[in-house]
Amino acid sequence: MTTAQNVLSIVMIVASLFLIIVVLLQNGAQQGLGAISGGAETFFGAGKASASDRIFARLTSVVGVIFVIAAIVLNLIH
Template identity: 40%
Template sequence: MGVLKIILTIMFIIICIALVVLVLMQEGKSAGLGAISGAAETYWGKNKGRSMEGLLVKLTKILAALFMILAVILNLNVF
């Protein structure tokens, strides 16, 4: 059982680092001065789910869920 805990801990660390990188890669909610004048409503703003930003959001949600699941599993003390 010790080997399984080591593998899960390594996966947990990799997910933690990937989650930090993904959050830092995302843009902020405010688009600067362009958002004030209404210039933020562009093609990329309308199709955000299909863009790179949408992909980053989806990956962040998946990694956050994996982070929480592994945190619970590692703290069950069944190993």
């Protein structure tokens, strides 16, 4: 293995572990539970996500893109 393959392999391992952790830290979508218990979202509260939800969603996207790019590049140089 070349140095580039080793570095990309390490990047993929770190990215995959980080991606697993970030996905597990996100809140689950509980869309159907409000209708069952009688609670309804108001107009003002429907589109608001907490700051941590937005950060985790953005981190998931960024790390996912890094993982895919590293996988493609590693496949091309292999």
